[in-house]
Amino acid sequence: MKSIRIFLIASILATLTLFNFIAALQGYKSSLHEAEKLFDRQLLQTAKLIANLHVDKTTNNLNQLSELAYQVWHNDQLLAASNNAQVETITEHHPGFGYANFDGYRWRTLAYFDPSNNNWIIAAERTDLRYILAEDVITKAVVPIVLGIPFVGLLIWLIISRGLKPLKDLSVRLKNKQVNDLTPIETPELKDELKQVTQSINVLIRRLGSALEREKRFTSDAAHELRTPISALKVQLHNLKGDLPAGNESFIQLQSGVERMQHLIEQLLSLYRSTPDEFSSHFTPVNLYQLAQDIIAEQHLVFEAKDQTLALEGSNNVIDGDPLTLSTLLQNLLSNANKYTPNGGSILVSVSGSKDQVCLKVEDSGPGIVSSDYNKVFERFQRLNNKPEVTVTQGCGLGLTIVKHIANLHHADISIAPSSFPSGAAFTLQFNKIPGQDAKHS
C-alpha cells in the first residue's frame, strides 16, 4: 500500500461496485421472477378466456395471433387451434405451466382443464417476446446503477482527497520546516486523528528546544565561570614565576597544563557558541585566500619552531561565510598539520575555485591517516594514539571536531585523502561559491 489515497479509493470503489452490482443483479432476478409470475397469470387468464369463448365462435382474428398459440382438446380431439399451433398437442395434458418448442420458437405453455366442457385448453406464449419486454423494463432500472459508478468514483476521489488534506498539509509543513525552526507546528483546524500526532511532534520540538536552550546557557555560564578561575590561576602563575628559579621543571609543567586547560575551554566555547540558528544570518563575503594568508602570517612562528616549510598556493576566492569561525577553522587545520608533521616537514595550503565551488586544501607530510580512521578523526576527544608523534604534541582532541562543525555551518563538504607529499594527509573543504560572484585571479 504505497499510497493511502489510492488504497482508499480503489478498495472503497471496489467494495461499493461489488455490492451495488450484486444488489442490482439480485434486484433484476427478483423483478424478472415477479414479471414471470405476472405473465403466467395473464396466460392463465387467456386460457380461461379461450375456454369461455364458444369453440365454434373462435374468430379469425384470434387465428392471426403470432405471439400466442392455443389448442382446445376434447377427449384427444382437437376442437380448435390457432393457425401457428401444430396438429399434435403442444404439451401433455397435465394441468400446469411448462415449456415447449414448436413453430420455430420456444413457448411458455399452460395446460388448463375446463371442467364445464371437459375441454383441455393449451395456451402458449412466445418466451423470446415476453423476456424482451420484461428485460427491457428491468434493464432500464439497472442502467442508473451502472452509470452512477463513475460519478460515485469521482465523488469518493474528491471526498478522500479532502479527508486526507490535513495529513498532506501536515506533511508539507513538516517538510518545509527549517532545521533550526523550533516553533511548534500550528494547524488552523486540527482533526481529532491528527491532534495526537501534532501534539506529540510539538512536545518533541519543545523538548528539543529546551535541551538546546539549556546547552546554550550552560556554555555561556561555563564560559564565564571557567574563565575567571583560569585568569586567577594565570596571575598566580605569573607571581610564582618570580619566586621560583628559572627552568623549574614542575613550574614549566604546571604552566603548560594551565595553558592547555585555557585552550580547551576556548575550543569548547567556540564549538558551542556557533549553533546553526544564530549563524547563517550574518554571513559576509570572505576571501579565503586572503584569510589563509593572514592566518599563516599570524602563525608562521610555530612552524618555524619545528623547521617546517609552509606554502600557500592558489588565488583569491570569495565565499559567503563567517570570517571569525572560518579563521578558527584554518587555525585548527594548520595547528593540526603542525602537530602531526615531524620537524623539517612541509605543509601546503591551497585555495582554488571552480565554476560554483571553492576548494580549500591543507596538506601535510606527516604520517597520514589510515582510510578506516577517516571518520574517527572528527569525533570529539579523538586522538589517533597509534602515531608516535602524538606523544610529543599537545592538544585536547577537539580541533578537528570544531573544523567539521564549522564546515557544516558553512554547508561545506569535508573530506580526507592522502596528501600529495610522499606521506601525510590532505584535508579538503568544498565550499559553495556565492552565486554571481566570480573568482578574481591575482
Added chain:
Amino acid sequence: MQNIVNRVAVLIVGMGFVFFGHYAVAGTPVIELTIKDHLFFPATIEIPANTKIKLLVINLDPTAEEFESYELNREKVILGNRKGVIFIGPLPPGEYPFFGEFYPKTAQGKVVVTDQ
C-alpha cells in the same frame, strides 16, 4: 525433492502415453443436434445407458452458441453456421438438461438416458 518432481513428471507423461492417442472412434454412435433460431432440434435426445455418444452439433444460426450442461459437465462454443463434436457418456440412466449459454432463455434441451 527433485526426485519427487521427476517421478510426478514421469507419471504424467506415462499417463499421456496410455490415454492419449485415439481412443475408440469408429464404433461411436453419432447423434445430430441442430441449433436454429436459438433453439435445439431435437430438444430431447434419447440415448441408451452406458454408451458413449458422439454428439454432432450443427449451428444453423449466424450467431455463435455455447452448448453447456452442468449435469453432463460439457461446455463448447459452436460458431455461427459451423459444427462441432462433443463426446458424451457413457452415462447411467437419467435426465441431463443442456442449454445454450449464449441464449439460455430459448436454447434448452435435455439428454434422456434410458435403460434398454
Added chain:
Amino acid sequence: MFLNSVVLILQEILEAALLISVLLVFTRLRSIRPFWAIAAIASGAIGAYFFAHHMASISEWFDYVGQEVMNAFIQLAILFILAIFSAKYLGNTHSPHSSQMNRGFIVCTLLLVALSLTREGSEVFIYVGGALGDPSHVQPTLMGSVIGAGIGISVGVLIYYGLLGLPTKRISTSGLLLLSLIGGNMASQATLLLTQADWLPYSRILWDTSSWLPENSILGRLLYAIIGYEATPSLFQVFSYATGILLIFLCAQFSFRKQPPMLIKQTSTTTPQ
C-alpha cells in the same frame, strides 16, 4: 440477455482478475514496477481477438474437437508456467534480486496473464460480437457486461489489497495457496476438455454436490471461476486437480527453501580495526 452477459463476462473476468491480482502482489513484493500488467492485458486482448477470429477453423481441427484440444493445450501451458513461476519466484521474495531474475519474473507473469486472457477473452469476443449484432440485445448485453466486469474486477482489487494487508510472511504462502488452486483448476479443466474431445477416456463421477451447491448458482459460478468448483467431478478430474495443486506446491519448495546466498555474504563484512 442481461443475466446471461453478467454470468458469462463475470466468469471469464474473475479467473483473469484472480491471477492478475495475485501476480501483482508478488510484483509489489519484489518492488518491480507493475507495467508488465498493461503489456500483458494488451497482448492478451490481441491474442483473444485472433483466437476468436480463427476459432471457426480451429474448431474443425482434429475431427471437430480442435477447440477443446487448443484450450486444453493453453491450460496445460499455464500450469507449466505456473510451476516454473512457483519454483523460481514464489518464496524467495526477500532475497536480493538480480535484474536478470526480475526479467524472468516479468516474462513469466506476462505469459501467464496473456495466455489466460487469450483463452477467456476469446469467448467474450465471440459472445459479445454475436449479441451486439441484434439491436434489441445491445443494451442488456452492454449493461450485463459492465456489471459482470465490475464485479469481477472489484473482487480482484479486494483480493489484491486483502493479500497485501496480510503480514508479510503470510503473503507468500497465501499467494502460493491461490496459485496452486489456479493450477489445480487448469489441470482439471484440461482433463475435462480432453475427455470431451475423446482424447482421454471416460471415468466415473466421484460425487455429486449439485443439491448442496448447484454449479449454476452465483456462488457456484464464482467458485468455479476461482477454485474450479465442479458439482459432479469425474475420477480423472479429481486426480488431475490434486496433481496440479501438488505440482505447484512441490515446485514452490525450491523457491521457499532456497537460502539466499548473497544475504549471508553481506552480513559478514569485516569491521574496520
